[in-house]
Amino acid sequence: MAITGLGPHGERASAPERVLLLPEDMARARASGFRVAVVLHTMASDWAKQQLSGIVGTLGNCGIAVIEVVDCAFTPDVQIEALDRLIGEAPDAIISLPVANSKVAAAHARVAAAGIKLVLLDNVPTGLLPGKDYFSLVSADNFGLGKIAAEGLSPHVPRGAEVGVLGYDADFFATNEREIAFVKWMQVNRPDVNLRIRRFSTLADAGLTTHALLAERPDLAGLFVVWDTPAIAAIEVLRALDRLIPMVTADLGRDAAIALAAHEPLVAIAAQQPFRQGETAASIVVSTLLGRLPPAWIALPGLAVTSANVVECFQTVWRMPAPREVLQKLSLVRTTT
């Protein structure tokens, strides 16, 4: 699938194949004894774990030691402290997912200034520039994810319907792009639909925001939530109110896959490919350490998932069988144990 979005500075997307590693690259990397650290926003989600296993596995294939993996727990101060400490460790490269924008920009700039090669995941703090402050960003085609979600919801909402958009009230590249793309697709292709945009600032607020929106718009006929964890919180609210309206989201988490298999209330999901993204980030690091200039932005296309293909997509994304509840809902297993 083609990449529909542009990078954080307007870059055209490059395909992951641009940093494909050949056997001779791996041999050279193995002979060099490189050390790499990984700084993630969280380690609690399936998404983060899959991405990490893609990173660590690929680096392992190239004989590169992962010296530390930091869980920032979505907290800028933790990330700043970790980056400053890692600068002292002087690894050859750091892979980081910036948890905020301006707050963590200076700490990331210090990494580059210390001569450590920086590769970013998912987000670029405003003001940091590729080639100067970091080497490359790898992310999903988040604009494409928003578009896939809109296309998935459209057939399920009647003409003139009220549709809610639950965005994330933080300046974060990935969620901004999804929201903009969803709204744009609807405005272009479904001008009859009235969009009601609300944003939550913490995960804990996602349910409350949904509740407030439903109280304000009892006629709401569809809902888009920018990623799956708040979407699950929204589903709980909908269930409690007995108002299961069609919903779409991004990321094929376990609970989201189950709700999608039931076709209620989730009708479509735009899925990222975290394992492949992790592999790609590691390949960028290896290419960079071998002295090649990587593209400023590498994007992975999203997958359009519905109940019809949720099983195979789950396997593609997570490299493991779909949850038993999914298989049961789709009558792919006979026993109910």
Added chain:
Amino acid sequence: MARMASVEADIRPRRKGRPSVAETAAPSLVDILNLVRTNRATTRQEIERQSELGRAVVADRLGTLAELGLVDESELGTATGGRAPRLVRFAADRGRILVATLDQTALGVGIADLAGSLLMEHHEASELTQPVPALAERLVTLFRWILERQANPPLYGISISVPGAVPDGGEVFFQRTTPAVLPGWDSFPLVETLAAAFDAPVWLRSSVETMTMGELHAGAGEGNRTMLFVKVGKRIGAGLASNGELFRGAQGAVGLIGSVPVTAGERSGTLEAMAGSDHIAQEGRLAAERGLSAVLADHLRRGGPVTALEVAQAAQMGDAAAIDILSQSGRLIGQVVATLANMLNPELIVLSGSIAQTNDILLASTREAIYGACHPLVSRDLQIVRSQMGSSSGLVGAAIVAAEGLFAPSLLRDWIMAGRPQAHPLFQQLKAQIVDRRTFEGNAVRPPDM
């Protein structure tokens, strides 16, 4: 400028008798604010020295500026014996500037503070050939979206980077009509639409001008006064910063070097046609088809398109044919730029555009040609580097254009006492004209709310 002066004379009532306090205070307020804003003075003592104003006047004016929210004196500096001086800082957070870059195939939007620092940006694919009303509607939608997210400080201005020369003779004032920069613009009031929708003055500059300003203030050009900026893409253009300011020429059409005729071997044509990205891509495809480039032939066999970026990537991987293609382009660009360098004696030449930014060979051969053809005095300390700002330079530069315009003494003196640029009489006049036209045309132009 003469035209501008007569307009100003028209709208200002003739005053008699003693000048008002506002009139006498405004010039010194303007001077002091600009000393602080450009970091030429950071303490009261420095302001007194540089402005040649007395202590009481400086204290009074700083009090006014603080009330207007334009300076901040809460920070202490380093003591050099005795009490630490209070630092006088420009309050860049007092207002916001909406910025956009319109490109042949992309639309970028962002928001910046009054010092031109970008706080947020977004880019999306967009065809410039779409009808202007649709483009304006998208711009308004995205601007509204950004303002929703960054609503607090008031909007001071809007600045747009456009892919063509803006025919406006070197003035700092905002646009009061929509110039016919692109086809269709003469029949759609883009500037008026934005000014009316957001109640803020609008600046327009060509993309090479905004990129030059962005590079000078936030990129490779930081700290330089004389810089030549060269953008290499499908089109090749140049921008000049002279004494820290953008040089705009007589018609705002500086640096159209893509149309300079050049010769390579037996072929001749314009620089754009002989060295631009279309030429690089075409030569790359030929090399692939003729089996001269193993890397590009392999790429073609796998069904991938051969664009200038693929040629640049192949060259980076050591493909001899691709290296030849980029070296040839670099040499031609270098020859033309060397002529400019000999004339202008810049401190720095910045090469921009996706090929120049991702490829060392184009930069190396351009450098070689420039150094080879420059007078020893010109090349002695001349630096030639690649840009690292990408499309952000256009957004940052657009913000700088608006900030420089807002705080230019000729504009600032007529709004500073009101504390907001919307109070400027020329902007009020523009708004009145827009209302009149709407009444006349039956409110035809109204972008929808998001």
